[in-house]
Amino acid sequence: MDPITFIVILGLILVLIFALFSYVPIGLWVSAFAAGVRVRIGTLVGMRLRRVVPSRIIIPLIKATKAGLDVPLNKLEAHHLAGGNVDRVVNALIAAQRAEIPLHFERAAAIDLAGRNVLEAVQMSVNPYVIETPLISAIAKDGIELKSKTRVTVRANIDRLVGGAGEQTVIARVGEGIVTTVGSSISYKDVLENPDNITRTVLSKGLDAGTAFEILSIDIADIDVGRNIGAQLQTDQAEADKRIAQAKAEERRAMAIAHEQEMVALVQEMRAKVVEAEAEVPLAMASALKSGNIGVMDYYNIKNIEADTNMRKSLSGSENNDQHE
16 A cells, blocks of 8 residues: 555544544543443434533533432533533532431422522522521501611522522512501510510411521511601691691781771772762762752851861860870
């Protein structure tokens, strides 16, 4: 054989071997075989064809097998194709097995696909988690405000992780329970003397129903006395009543001023009519003299009476002034 031809054939063989080893994960198959996991080469090639990275399935399978878990390869691949995290699910199953928590692969896969961290949930089932609520303001019946911070110790409930409410719901329910309990207290002093009564009352309400947690304890971390809301409300009410009274008084004053102005206008109108009537008297007298209805002596008698009346008015006016002085 020609040396050049031999070199070309040898090169092609090497390229084919390199392509075969790069496409078929022989090293991963050897690792699985050494770990006691029976996986066929064709299965690994099928994963490549399905655009699945074989190491993301085989390594968790090896881990599960070494931990004594019986997890089918097809379920692991199906969970990966569904968008789940196979490695995290296997770690959660191993942690649940070590903690003697009943957890099946289907449940763990459903929790993972629901968007929750299944491994963290298992760890939280073993080690309870403390949730600290924000500052909660409540008012007792005597109107005194109490501000408190509460620590809620919870444990994850594996059975309710899918479809169960989260941490914010627990915080909201605890806050509502504290506000209700403090609001039913006669005095804020009762709450300060026995804050454990609040926690026992709130804990007995079953606030963890429908949530992904199981409440173990509720503890008051800090409680302070705030404002006197009752006194402040009374002050605001008194101020509002004062403004209403002032508005009504101003309304009555405006009505009185309007009535006074109306009376002044009426008097002025009457005076105008009197002046108008007095202006017609000389005309009437002249007409009567002209027509002969009255004589000259009658006219002078009327004038004398008018002068006498004016004198009497002036005398009565001067007497009144002397009495005032």
